Amino acid sequence: MKIINQKIAVGFEFPVIFTRDALNPKNLSLGWALDRLKEPESRRAMVFVDAGLAQARPGLSDRITKYFIHYRHRLALVAPPQLVPGGEAAKNSFTHALRIVRGLLERRLDRHAAVVVIGGGAVQDLVGFAASLVHRGLRVVRVPTTVLAQCDSGVGVKTAVNFGTAKNLVGTFAPPFAVVNDFDLLGALRDDDWRGGVAEAFKVALIKDAKFFRWLCRQASTLRRRDPQAMARMIQRCAQLHLDHIRRSGDPFEMGRARPLDFGHWSAHRLEVLSKYRIGHGQAVAAGIALDAAYAVRLGWIAAEDFSALVKGLQQAGLAVWYPPLARRTRVGQRAIFQGLEEFREHLGGELTLTMPRGVGCCAELHAVDFKLMEECLLELKELHTHMVTD
Numbered sequence: 001m002k003i004i005n006q007k008i009a010v011g012f013e014f015p016v017i018f019t020r021d022a023l024n025p026k027n028l029s030l031g032w033a034l035d036r037l038k039e040p041e042s043r044r045a046m047v048f049v050d051a052g053l054a055q056a057r058p059g060l061s062d063r064i065t066k067y068f069i070h071y072r073h074r075l076a077l078v079a080p081p082q083l084v085p086g087g088e089a090a091k092n093s094f095t096h097a098l099r100i101v102r103g104l105l106e107r108r109l110d111r112h113a114a115v116v117v118i119g120g121g122a123v124q125d126l127v128g129f130a131a132s133l134v135h136r137g138l139r140v141v142r143v144p145t146t147v148l149a150q151c152d153s154g155v156g157v158k159t160a161v162n163f164g165t166a167k168n169l170v171g172t173f174a175p176p177f178a179v180v181n182d183f184d185l186l187g188a189l190r191d192d193d194w195r196g197g198v199a200e201a202f203k204v205a206l207i208k209d210a211k212f213f214r215w216l217c218r219q220a221s222t223l224r225r226r227d228p229q230a231m232a233r234m235i236q237r238c239a240q241l242h243l244d245h246i247r248r249s250g251d252p253f254e255m256g257r258a259r260p261l262d263f264g265h266w267s268a269h270r271l272e273v274l275s276k277y278r279i280g281h282g283q284a285v286a287a288g289i290a291l292d293a294a295y296a297v298r299l300g301w302i303a304a305e306d307f308s309a310l311v312k313g314l315q316q317a318g319l320a321v322w323y324p325p326l327a328r329r330t331r332v333g334q335r336a337i338f339q340g341l342e343e344f345r346e347h348l349g350g351e352l353t354l355t356m357p358r359g360v361g362c363c364a365e366l367h368a369v370d371f372k373l374m375e376e377c378l379l380e381l382k383e384l385h386t387h388m389v390t391d
């Protein structure tokens with residue numbers, strides 16, 4: 001036997017820019033991000049826009065076109081901005097992904113061309129997925145436009161579409177070329193899409209940053225009232241924690257057995273599916289982290305007061321900790337939500353590994369779940385929900 005041991009190390013580097021009014025030609029952020037390698041030749045570019053955003057912001061396509069006219073010596077916009085359906089519907093079939101692949105190929109985008117994606121997390125996932133397949137991966141500049149996309153999904157390295165009855169079952173690891181977070185784009189969000197990202201901030205704070213967790217608890221009502229300064233601060237800290245984890249974990253492409261940034265997600269993903277995606281990702285994450293935190297209390301891993309602070313913070317931020325599909329049972333009488341545990345295990349393979357809070361700002365791995373104890377946690381959440389009013 002002869003073995004040639006091959007070892008390849010590939011580095012990724014991309015800027016995450018926080019700015020305002022990014023589509024004002026005087027704002028150089030997006031132009032700089034697209035042209036950051038200062039290559040000699042001009043490049044082709046295409047822009048994909050979340051249809052929900054376009055509807056909320058009339059005139060957006062014109063602004064984009066004008067922005068690119070300003071940079072035409074460096075970047076040739078080869079087609080008008082392309083609208084993509086917004087929200088989870090975008091990710092629910094391959095049809096949109098294939099249409100985007102076809103569009104990119106028809107416009108002859110090459111590996112030095114740029115794909116700009118302006119939209120929420122679902123549109124980012126969809127277009128990012130399609131672009132990662134064309135010529136084995138085009139450069140994608142993300143302009144995330146929801147709170148959740150700016151503070152979490154938009155700064156990550158994953159793309160995906162849903163398949164069958166599972167979330168994100170088919171996808172790729174594809175770090176972006178650059179990310180431009182424009183706080184001004186958030187103004188027209190629906191309340192639910194404003195609040196959804198707050199759940200991801202609580203998620204990462206509880207397992208990684210006690211100071212941020214306490215800050216979130218104090219600022220929850222302010223965030224709910226749509227205070228732009230508080231939200232900008234939350235987004236930056238939350239994005240920073242996600243970026244730090246991906247950079248430092250030693251496992252950016254999730255080859256190992258844990259996915260710490262998916263704390264609370266085994267039930268959240270299942271809840272989204274059980275609700276036929278009527279419950280948004282952020283809303284489902286709020287219930288998911290509350291559920292696992294309740295379980296962590298029973299393990300003696302976090303104090304009951306910290307759990308109460310989490311639930312109070314989520315509720316003050318306008319996020320519920322309970323939804324009726326959590327009560328649904330399968331034909332054999334098991335809670336339907338528990339199927340999420342097996343799906344979560346299957347995704348990485350091997351032993352079930354859940355990341356749980358262990359003290360505020362820290363986490364530990366859990367490899368087995370006691371269904372009776374988890375049942376108790378579900379009942380507790382339902383009880384807490386009925387005693388608190390959220391709208």
Ligand SMILES: NC(=O)c1ccc[n+]([C@@H]2O[C@H](COP(=O)([O-])OP(=O)(O)OC[C@H]3O[C@@H](n4cnc5c(N)ncnc54)[C@H](O)[C@@H]3O)[C@@H](O)[C@H]2O)c1
Binds near residue numbers: 091122146148157189
């Ligand atoms: N890839 C990852 O690492 C990762 C991480 C977390 C979440 N996600 C995915 O992100 C998705 C959720 O993303 P989301 O919370 O951004 O919601 P979303 O993308 O579903 O968007 C919610 C709604 O807001 C609209 N919208 C977007 N921007 C707007 C704006 N500025 N003004 C008005 N309306 C606007 C959209 O059209 C849509 O109707 C889920 O599919 C989830 O699985 C991916």
Ligand SMILES: [Zn+2]
Binds near residue numbers: 200265
């Ligand atoms: Zn999430």
